[in-house]
Amino acid sequence: MARKKTITREHILSAVFEVISTEGFSGFTARNIANKMKTSTQPIYLEFKNMDELRNVFIDQVTAGLRNEVYNQSYTDDCIVDLIVNYVKFASENSVFYKALFVDNHDSGTKLNKFTRNLFYDKINQDDVYAKLSDEVKEAIFTNCWVMSVGLSSLAASNRAKPTVEEIEVIIKNVIEMSKKHPKVSLTKLK
Template identity: 50%
Template sequence: MARRKTITREHILNATHEVVATEGFSGFTARNIASKMKSSTQPIYLEFKNMEELREAFFEEVEDYLRNEVFNKEVSGDPIIDLTLNYVEFARKEKMLFRALFVEDHAGGQLLNEFGLKMFIEKAKDSELYQGVSDEELNTAFLGNWITATGLASLATSERIHPTIEEMVSILNIVNKSIKRNPTFTITM
């Protein structure tokens, strides 16, 4: 009789999440993930061809988590501001995971940038507030909000600032008004 599989894909992805959330991507090794599961590395390589395949599966899980658990909360009624506020709140609650995903340099960084832009445009296009706004203007708004949000999140997670929701909404409104007046703002990603 064949041995029953006790460590599943889900177990491996959960352990990967725990490792990245506590150690960042510097801890993303088969040995560290196996250690978190109290097993050898064999179950990882039975489930995934290599660590790159595990990384890709992990990023798919992260995107689902961010889309369904983090970025879908309504706070202000403006989906773009809500997305930004949720990003900052995520950074406050899950400091190390935020840093690992959005601050550290890693192979999935560009994927997360593209995911963030896609979420931003989807939320804007689903809202009456942003009807008639071009994709180019939304790209510009994304950049301004993302840069502002990352600054707020980084400063808040390091306890250097303690902005209230109202203060952040005010800052974001100022940023968005400035972007509307200067729609040619760009930055290379």
């Protein structure tokens, strides 16, 4: 009779979350994850082909959670402001995890950039005010708001500032207006 599997995919993903939430991606090793579960690395490799597959599944799980639970909160009547308020709140409440995902350089950075871009465009293209703007203006708003939101989030994550919803709203609305007036902005690394 075969032994019953005691370490599931969900256990492994939970351990990955614990590791990255405390150590960042520098701690993303099979040994560290196994240590969190108090087991050998064998269950990890029974569930996942390799560490790249595990990281990709984890990032997919994280982005689904961010999309469905974190970034859907409403604070204002502006979808961009709400998106950035949620981003800053996430950074403030999950500083190590935020830094691991969005600040540190790691193999999933490009995938997270695409997630951020796609989420932004999904939100604005469903909004009556923003959907009718030119692609150039939308791109300027995206780039400028992303740069500003990373700055605000980094300040919040490091406890150097705790911007309120009202403060974020004023800052982001100013950034949006500036982007509409001066849409010639491009940072190729953000794509």
